Structures are given as structure tokens and as C-alpha cells.
Amino acid sequence: MPRSSSARATDPTPFEAATFRIRRRVPLKDLDVAPENLRAGEPADDGVPQLADTLLAAGQLQPLTVRPGRRRERPWMTLDGRRRLLALRLLAEQGRIEDRFQVDVFVETEPARQAAAAVLTNTAAPVHVADVIAAIGRMLTSKLDVPTIARALGHAEIDVKRLAALSALPEAAVSALRLGRLNLRQARLLARLPDAAEQATLAQAALDGEGFADWRVVEKLDRAQVDATDPRCALVMPERYAEAGGRMETDLFGERAPALLDPSLLTDLWMARAAEIAAPFEAQGLTVHISPHGDIDLPDDLEAPGYVYGGRLPADEMALYREARSEFETAAEAVQETLAAAPGSSAETGAIAAMIRAALVRDQLALGGRVATVLALGASRRYGVSIGIYAPVEPEIAADGDAEGEGGSPIPEEDGPAPFTPPTAAAPQPDVDGVGHGLHGLRTEVATRGLIRALADDPRTAMTALIARLFAVVVDPRVRSASASALTVTAEVFGPRGGRVIPVLDGVVRERLDDRRAAWEASGLTLIRWVHGLDDGERLAVLADLTALTLDLREARTDRIRSEARAEAGELAALCGADITRHWTPDADFLAAHSKALLSAMLEAMSKAAPRRPAPGKADLVALVEATAAARNWAPAILSWQGGGDEERAAETPDDPDAGDRSPSRGEPAPAAGDGGDGVGAFEVTVEGEAALAHAAE
Structure with missing residues (x-):
């Protein structure tokens, strides 16, 4: 009689039936290898004794799959788990367990599933990395050493050492890892923290779904140690530090630079190298201050020249200053090349000294010819030393009666209306969490180049930017210029010191202007006549290129954010539809x-x-x-x-x-098994190691 549709609807599918597998414990003496097992009759291999040791230490993680015995068979016949059974028998033969030892098994009674278990006997079940970590922790507690565990699992000793370090994490961390609320990289960060209480707090927060702020841990670790990326190492190579007796510690997980455990020795070596570089300048009469950390307390009556823009110096002096600035940049590039090719050599010392001399020439021109008296040297990853040049403040000579009334008393300022504060657009906020000054400067530099290209390709928006700037210069009385020209607008072409041209971004704009310069020179006309002869579209295009190259949105430090400039950049980017990926992707x-x-x-x-x-x-x-x-x-x-x-x-x-690594608390799904995340299958266990981890997670 055919089965009714209602009966078929209630029958479990094979997948549902798998969830009702019978799990029980049976005596070891009642187990044997089923003849349908693909390896039935094969002798024990050389790895079974190691597997036995590991099973004894860590227990059984994966149950054997068995079927009930038939006539003249043992009560339970093993379909999957032959090597584990052989290892348990070896332990019984050695007297380390009794033959009544209770073995964890799954009982399969369905013939189709029995056949599947026998066919798939060579396939190891995926093991979550959290279970591996817990199992290795139990092995270590049982006095097994790392080499023995590594042989049993079929993995390199360094991998086992790393997992052994993770086994010392709080239980909350392992649970969060198992649930996908921590990934393996975050667990490694947590393991590096020396404070167990802090580990437990952060692990519990992750387990509770509050997320894990990687960058905060990285920042804490960076503050707690000195490594080979320290600016002092540009002058003091790690090899010289080691020769002087400095201790180094490599990162167990191979993700961070080696730590230098004697930072005071590194400072002493750096100070000696910096003093060697500074000696010729002290002999010339300069007062030289040296500090690798930049904590130099200078008198208040000194000033640094800063960067000189057009109009601040007479034309002839400005030309000399620009030439000196170019020579300094060339000398700085030579220092970078020497640091890479011949660190610690006399060539390095000579290159750095030449850079300092070029900086002195440049800055004394910027100071209007005043003589610099103080030189401050700090540590720099890029150039070996950072350079600060200072001169005495130029005294101010007040004119007769200037700002004074009768009897020499100051003239009180008259009360007047409050100054006008123009409205501003919202500024896009920067992301500076976990980002150093150098990287922040690079990001704003490349972003500037992207907007240069976008603005240069949109003449209408470029015209808007220029008119807005002209309006601010002409209307706002606070804007002043030292230029005697009829048109008091000044501009500097975007060109970061030591920076590069990105060919498809600002490089394209520079090439356009070079082509237009060549066309003008070939025309035989004055510049005004040549520009006037261009049609409206060409003039707008030239204006767009010129305006775009005056953009400079660089921010050298994460604590010096130019909010007003960012607000303008956001508006301009929206108007011209800026999208840096139209021309460039990260190189x-x-x-x-x-x-x-x-x-x-x-x-x-x-x-x-x-x-x-x-x-x-x-x-x-x-x-x-x-x-x-x-x-x-x-x-x-x-x-x-x-x-x-x-x-x-x-x-x-x-x-x-x-x-x-999104936290599930933010509504993001945890990574699925096998998707390349840190969950199931992230740690591949060999056939030899599968049984070795059995029962350890219970």
C-alpha cells in the first residue's frame, strides 16, 4: 500500500536524520574494524604510537563511527576511525588503559549511511581552530612537549608553539574565537598583551558582542616596545645595536618587527652617531642641540623660518631661495639613497652633513640673510636626522607715537561691531585612529593629487574655486600680500618636499601645462596676447589646470587637521564629481x-x-x-x-x-566555515592528528 503524503511529509530527510545520530560509549574490548572499512586488514603504521601518546594526553575529540556487529563479529564494528582504534588497543597492550576503557562512538544503523561512512573513512572532519588550541593546552598540561605534539599533528614546531601561546588565553577568548566574535589575528594580538586581567576584560567584551578594537591593542603594543622601525635605527642599524650587546626578541607569530629590549643602549649609540655628524657644525660656531625624541627646550628669543611662499621675499632673493630649496631636496634624496646603500659608513655621514649645510643655506635665505645660530638635530626614519634651524628674533622698532597717546599711554581700542564670521560647509572628518603622522601626510597628499585631476578636468568648477579665492583676497581685509604687483593674488604650485609625481593624476596636469608653455613660446607673442587669442574653451581649460595645481590639502600630522580646507575640498569634490579611481588605484x-x-x-x-x-x-x-x-x-x-x-x-x-573583521553585535554575520575566515577548517588537521585531538574539547 503506498504511503500517504502526510506520512511522507513527516519523514525526516537524510540531513535531518543525521542530527539524531546515536552517540554512546562502548568498551574497547567490544570494538573491531569493519571489513567494509577501506583500510581493513592494514597493519598499524609508524605514527600510531605517537597517536596513542597524544590520545592519552588530550583525549578523544572525534567519535568513532560504528555499526552493530553481525554474526561472528564483535558487538561494534568500526566504519571510520581505524587508526584511533589501533592506537587505543596499543595503549591497552601497554597497560596504560584497560580493555574496559569506554570509547566515544556514533552508532549508524541506516545501511546507506553505513556505506557512506565506510567510503569517507579517509576524510578528516573539519576541526575548529579553537578546539585545536584547547586540545594543545590539554596536551601541555599533560606534560607533552612541543616537538611531540608537532609530530603527532603533522605540523611544524613553530605552528604548534604559536597555538600553544594561544592556549594560555582566557577561556572567554577561546569561546569568542569559536563563535566567530574574535578572529585568529585578533587572538594573536590579545596573546601579546602581558596583563592577564586586561586580556580577560577584552576577551569578555568580544564574547559579549561588543567587538574588538584591534588598533587600540596595536597602539598599546607599539608604546610598550621599541622595534627596528624606530627612527633611531636609521642611524644605528640593528646589526650595530646587536654588536654593542643589545638584545632583540623576535615576534612569535612573525607579524611584528623584532623588539629591541635595550632602548637606552640604542639611544646612546644614536647620540654618538649624531655627535659625530654635529661636530663640524659646532666647530663653525653653531650651538647644536641633539635629542632623538625632539624634546629640546630652546630659548623663546629664537625663531625658525618655515616655508617661504611667493611674495615674501624680493624677486631676486626668492629666486636664490628656490634654488637653495632645490639643492636641499637633491641633498635629501642623496641621503635616502646612501642610507639604503651604505648605512653607517663615512659616505652616510658625508651625505647627511651635506644635507644640513644645504638646509642652513636655504633657511638663512628665508630669514632674509640673518645668520642662524642654533641647530637642533632629532631622529628621522627617512633622513637619519631631522633638522631644526633657528636664528635670534629680529627686534621690532616701533615708530614714534605708534599705538601710544599723550604721556606714552596706550590708546584704548574703540568698541566696535563683532567681526563677521563667514558660514562654512561641514568638513569631511579624517580617520586618524591607528594612523601615524607619516601615513596621514601621505594619504592627504595622494587625495590632493586625486582632486587636482578631478578639478583640472572640470573647468567650470575650477573657475568657481578661483573666483571664490579672488573674492576672499579682495574683500576680506585680513588677507594681505607683500607683493607690489597690481594683482595681489599669489600662488604656489603643489609640490610636496621629497614627494613624487603620480603620472595619471597631477602628472597629466603638469604635462598639459608644459605643452601649453611650448605652444606659447613657439607663437612669438607676449603671454597676455597669447592667452587673449585662445578661444573661450581653451582659456577655461588653461585656467582649470592652473587652478587645480594650486590645491594643497596635505596635513603633515594627525593632530593638525585643516577643517576649513577640508570643507572646501568636500564641496569641490562634490561639484566636480571627483572619483580618484577613474584615473588611479593604489600603487x-x-x-x-x-x-x-x-x-x-x-x-x-x-x-x-x-x-x-x-x-x-x-x-x-x-x-x-x-x-x-x-x-x-x-x-x-x-x-x-x-x-x-x-x-x-x-x-x-x-x-x-x-x-x-566586523563584530556580530553590529548585525554582521560571522564568517561561514570554509570561507577563508578563521573558523572551521582554518587549521588543517592531518589524518595522524585527527584522533590525537579527540575528546580534548569536551
Whole structure:
């Protein structure tokens, strides 16, 4: 009689039936290998004794799969788990367990599922990395050493050492890792913190769904140690530090630069090198101050020249100043090349001295010919030393009766209306969390180049920008210029010191202007006549190029944000539809300034997982991000001037909108098994190691 439809509707599917598998414990003496097992009859291999040791230490994680015995068979016949059974028998033969030992098994009674279990006997079940960590912790507690565990699991000792370090994490951290609320990289960061109480607090917060702020831990670790990226190491190579007795400690996980454990020795070595460089300048009569940390207390009656813009010096002096500035930049480039090619050599000392001399010439011209008296040298990763040049403040000579009334008393200021404060647009906020000054400067520099290209391609918006600037200069009495020209507008072409031209961004604009200069020179006309002879479209295009190259939105430090300039940039970017990816995606020069964590976050923002094994080096990550960004036409949102970097912040921390490791508390799903995340399957257990981890997670 056919089954009714209602009966069929209530029958479990094979997938549902799998959830009702019978799990029980049976005596070891009642177990044998089923003849349908693909390896039935094979002798024990050489790894079974190691597997037995590991089972005894860690217990049984994966149950054996068995079926009930038939005539003349043992009560339970093993379909999957033959090596584990052989290892347990070996322990019984050695007297380390009894034959009544209770073995964890799944009982399969359905013939189809029995056949499937026998066929899939060579396939190891995926094991979550959290279970592996817990199992290794139990092995260590049972006095097994790392080499023995590594042999049993079929992994390199360094991998086991790393997982052993993670096994010391609080239970909340392992639970959060198992639930996907921490990933393996975050767990490694947590393991580096020396304070167990702080570890527990952060792990519990992650377990509770509050997220994990990677950058805060990285920042704390950076403050707590000195490594080979320290600016002092530009003059004192790690090899010289080691020769002087300095101790170094490599990162167990291979993700951070080696730590220098004797920072005072590093400072002493740096001071000696800096004194050697400073000696010739002291002999010339300069007062030289040296400090690797920049904490030099200078008198108040000194001033530094700063950067000199057009109009601040007479034309002939300005020409000399620009020539001196160019010579300094050439000398600085030579220092970079020497630091890379011959660190610690006499050539390095000579190159740095030449750079300092060029800086003195440049800054004394900027001071109007006044003689510099003080030289301050600090540590610099890029140039070996940073240079500060100072001269005495020029005394002010007040005119007769200036600002004084009768009897020499000051004339009181008259009360008047409050000064007008013009309205401003909202400024896009920068993302400076976890970002150093150098990287922030690079980002704003590249973002400036992107807006240069966008503005140059939109003459109407460029005209708007120029008219707005002219209006501010002419109407606002606070804007002054030292130029005696009839048109008092001055401008400097965007050109960061030591910076590069990006060919497809500001490089295109510079080439356009070079072509127009050649056309003017060939015309035989005066510049005014030549410009006047251009049609309206050509004039607008020239104006757009010239205006765009006056943009400068660089910010050298994360604590010196130019909010008003950012507000203007946001409006201009919206008006001309700026999109840096129309012309450029992140290249190797740009990406090399980012940390490995930030590079990995970029990959996650592009939904591209970084390779897990082997761990990629910095150069490999840079190449991968560059290729992925080019293929997907992607650039960080922080370069757009419109979004404030929200997407990028999410890629960096789970607490921020751009986090690549999003917390489930923000409504983001946890990574699925096998998707390249840090969950099931992230740690591949060999056949030999599968049974070794059995029962350890119970």
C-alpha cells in the first residue's frame, strides 16, 4: 500500500536524520574494524604510537563511527576511525588503559549511511581552530612537549608553539574565537598583551558582542616596545645595536618587527652617531642641540623660518631661495639613497652633513640673510636626522607715537561691531585612529593629487574655486600680500618636499601645462596676447589646470587637521564629481607606507581574504592589494574627500564602520566555515592528528 503524503511529509530527510545520530560509549574490548572499512586488514603504521601518546594526553575529540556487529563479529564494528582504534588497543597492550576503557562512538544503523561512512573513512572532519588550541593546552598540561605534539599533528614546531601561546588565553577568548566574535589575528594580538586581567576584560567584551578594537591593542603594543622601525635605527642599524650587546626578541607569530629590549643602549649609540655628524657644525660656531625624541627646550628669543611662499621675499632673493630649496631636496634624496646603500659608513655621514649645510643655506635665505645660530638635530626614519634651524628674533622698532597717546599711554581700542564670521560647509572628518603622522601626510597628499585631476578636468568648477579665492583676497581685509604687483593674488604650485609625481593624476596636469608653455613660446607673442587669442574653451581649460595645481590639502600630522580646507575640498569634490579611481588605484609606492594590518584591512574591504598559510610578508601583501585594487577599480574612501573615511574605518576595526573583521553585535554575520575566515577548517588537521585531538574539547 503506498504511503500517504502526510506520512511522507513527516519523514525526516537524510540531513535531518543525521542530527539524531546515536552517540554512546562502548568498551574497547567490544570494538573491531569493519571489513567494509577501506583500510581493513592494514597493519598499524609508524605514527600510531605517537597517536596513542597524544590520545592519552588530550583525549578523544572525534567519535568513532560504528555499526552493530553481525554474526561472528564483535558487538561494534568500526566504519571510520581505524587508526584511533589501533592506537587505543596499543595503549591497552601497554597497560596504560584497560580493555574496559569506554570509547566515544556514533552508532549508524541506516545501511546507506553505513556505506557512506565506510567510503569517507579517509576524510578528516573539519576541526575548529579553537578546539585545536584547547586540545594543545590539554596536551601541555599533560606534560607533552612541543616537538611531540608537532609530530603527532603533522605540523611544524613553530605552528604548534604559536597555538600553544594561544592556549594560555582566557577561556572567554577561546569561546569568542569559536563563535566567530574574535578572529585568529585578533587572538594573536590579545596573546601579546602581558596583563592577564586586561586580556580577560577584552576577551569578555568580544564574547559579549561588543567587538574588538584591534588598533587600540596595536597602539598599546607599539608604546610598550621599541622595534627596528624606530627612527633611531636609521642611524644605528640593528646589526650595530646587536654588536654593542643589545638584545632583540623576535615576534612569535612573525607579524611584528623584532623588539629591541635595550632602548637606552640604542639611544646612546644614536647620540654618538649624531655627535659625530654635529661636530663640524659646532666647530663653525653653531650651538647644536641633539635629542632623538625632539624634546629640546630652546630659548623663546629664537625663531625658525618655515616655508617661504611667493611674495615674501624680493624677486631676486626668492629666486636664490628656490634654488637653495632645490639643492636641499637633491641633498635629501642623496641621503635616502646612501642610507639604503651604505648605512653607517663615512659616505652616510658625508651625505647627511651635506644635507644640513644645504638646509642652513636655504633657511638663512628665508630669514632674509640673518645668520642662524642654533641647530637642533632629532631622529628621522627617512633622513637619519631631522633638522631644526633657528636664528635670534629680529627686534621690532616701533615708530614714534605708534599705538601710544599723550604721556606714552596706550590708546584704548574703540568698541566696535563683532567681526563677521563667514558660514562654512561641514568638513569631511579624517580617520586618524591607528594612523601615524607619516601615513596621514601621505594619504592627504595622494587625495590632493586625486582632486587636482578631478578639478583640472572640470573647468567650470575650477573657475568657481578661483573666483571664490579672488573674492576672499579682495574683500576680506585680513588677507594681505607683500607683493607690489597690481594683482595681489599669489600662488604656489603643489609640490610636496621629497614627494613624487603620480603620472595619471597631477602628472597629466603638469604635462598639459608644459605643452601649453611650448605652444606659447613657439607663437612669438607676449603671454597676455597669447592667452587673449585662445578661444573661450581653451582659456577655461588653461585656467582649470592652473587652478587645480594650486590645491594643497596635505596635513603633515594627525593632530593638525585643516577643517576649513577640508570643507572646501568636500564641496569641490562634490561639484566636480571627483572619483580618484577613474584615473588611479593604489600603487606599490602608496601601499608600502601602510602597515600589514592596514593592508589586510584593505583586502577585507574589497572582500578579498589575505593568504593564511604561509603568512604573507609585507611585500607580498603590497603586491596583492595593488593587483586586487586594480582589478576591482578600488581606492580607500579616505582619498575621496567626500565620505570622511567611514568605509576604511570599518576595514580597520570591528568598532568602526569600515571594519574588515566586523563584530556580530553590529548585525554582521560571522564568517561561514570554509570561507577563508578563521573558523572551521582554518587549521588543517592531518589524518595522524585527527584522533590525537579527540575528546580534548569536551
